[in-house]
Amino acid sequence: MMKSLLTGATFALGLTTAAFAQDETTKIGFIYVGPVGDGGWTYEHNQGRLAVEEHFGDAVETVFVESVPEGPDAERVMTQMALDGADLIFSTSFGFMDPTINVAGKFPDVKFEHATGYKQADNVSVYSARFYEGRAVQGHIAGQMTESNVIGYIASFPIPEVIRGINAAYLQAKAVNPDVEFKIVWAYTWFDPAKEAEAATVLIEQGADVILQHTDSTAPQAAAQAAGNVATFGQASDMAEFGPYPRVSSIIDNWSPYYIARTQAVIDGTWESTSTWDGIAPGMVGIGDITDAVPAEIKASAEAMIESIRSGDMHPFTGPINKQDGSVWLADGETASDYGDDGLAGMNFYVEGIVGDVPQ
Incomplete structure (x- = not known):
């Protein structure tokens, strides 16, 4: 009986530890207007996502949805990402702006980063390049x-x-x-x-x-x-x-340093809504x-x-x-x-x- 109880306690502790480790993994979502193989805009955003994976390893999990039309479909995709536990969502096209704001209002604990737009909220940052x-x-x-x-x-x-x-x-x-x-x-x-x-x-x-x-x-x-x-x-x-x-x-377009920095801010608990507009000098x-x-x-x-x-x-x-x-x-x-x-x-x-x- 003692052995059985000990085994059960050990098993329960293992579950708790596993659950804790899972909770510690930061989940990052990316929504793309084009396919990742477009050779241009979306390709470079996806290179940034891959850089996040390489930099953080098992500390992060990234997901993405490609070829999302600007409009209601974007809102649906981001809503599902938030429901699936995303801690941070990058929406990477101008026409995703209003859908991002709408979804962010429903998920105040999720951080959102919108590329090339101008509408911010407490949990929505904007970023673009010159x-x-x-x-x-x-x-x-x-x-x-x-x-x-x-x-x-x-x-x-x-x-x-x-x-x-x-x-x-x-x-x-x-x-x-x-x-x-x-x-x-x-x-x-x-x-x-x-x-x-x-x-x-x-x-x-x-x-x-x-x-x-x-x-x-x-x-x-x-x-x-x-x-x-x-x-x-x-x-x-x-x-x-x-x-x-x-x-x-x-x-x-070199998004990798920005994506890494903003992911780090979420992990550190220092993320704040910001507006970034960088060009040739910052890289x-x-x-x-x-x-x-x-x-x-x-x-x-x-x-x-x-x-x-x-x-x-x-x-x-x-x-x-x-x-x-x-x-x-x-x-x-x-x-x-x-x-x-x-x-x-x-x-x-x-x-x-x-x-x-x-x-x-």
């Missing part, structure tokens, strides 16, 4: 590489992040090539290879020999490669498989290898620009800059503010020289 810094570098290269003076831009949705990117690229292209013209196709998607390839083809037919994109697949790279003599830039991920040409450089925005397809003098000037942005000596939005209607936005030497009236965070206008209207 992609416009990378697009300024792309514009600098594109303006010098184009022979037709026509640069194509595949835009996703008319939100401030995308409009900032268009304006930043245009301003720096125009600075090195006064004859440059931007043609913009709004794809109204983040990830749709067929639509993206079609947009690239339309731009090439309109004379573009350099194409930039704010969509997530490698379809524009493939379309440019098939057309020949059209330069492209990787979006969100390196897309180096299309180098050294047509892909001549890229913007690389959240990387510039992929500038290939030898770019002439040496252009490559050197682009590298100098990267270092100037990194050091803070250059801001991509430095006046004089007018709005599209000719009204003054920034006076000579004035740099754009992040927030407030006409701040970068709410940018909803084209700068002077861009033809066409911002879709409403």
Whole structure:
């Protein structure tokens, strides 16, 4: 009997210890707008998730759901993650903003991190990268590489992040090539290879020999490669498989340090709602290898620009800059503010020289 009781006590202790260990595991959820194999935006967010697993080992468990439409489906997925015991949920697309806020209100003990949005709560942080810094570098290269003076831009949705990117690229292209013209196709998607390839083809037919994109697949790279003599830039991920040409450089989103730091804050019990907007200097925005397809003098000037942005000596939005209607936005030497009236965070206008209207 004594042995039986001892065994039972030992078994109960084992269960308690196992339950305690399970409770100590931090569960992290990720919700993605595209597939993890998109080669761009979602791929890099998933690399961040994998970095969390590698860094913390058995102390964390990560789960993810890919290709979630922005809207009610996102709310359903996050609700299920919270019900399944997630301690921290990263929602990684602009259109997940309201669903994130809605679900966070129902689960006050769960921490939420929303990428590229602006709505916060006690248990909701927001984070984004200054992609416009990378697009300024792309514009600098594109303006010098184009022979037709026509640069194509595949835009996703008319939100401030995308409009900032268009304006930043245009301003720096125009600075090195006064004859440059931007043609913009709004794809109204983040990830749709067929639509993206079609947009690239339309731009090439309109004379573009350099194409930039704010969509997530490698379809524009493939379309440019098939057309020949059209330069492209990787979006969100390196897309180096299309180098050294047509892909001549890229913007690389590096989410890993942020994801590790925010997970650590949850583990430590120090997590607080914050707003993060980092760029080239902290390493959240990387510039992929500038290939030898770019002439040496252009490559050197682009590298100098990267270092100037990194050091803070250059801001991509430095006046004089007018709005599209000719009204003054920034006076000579004035740099754009992040927030407030006409701040970068709410940018909803084209700068002077861009033809066409911002879709409403």
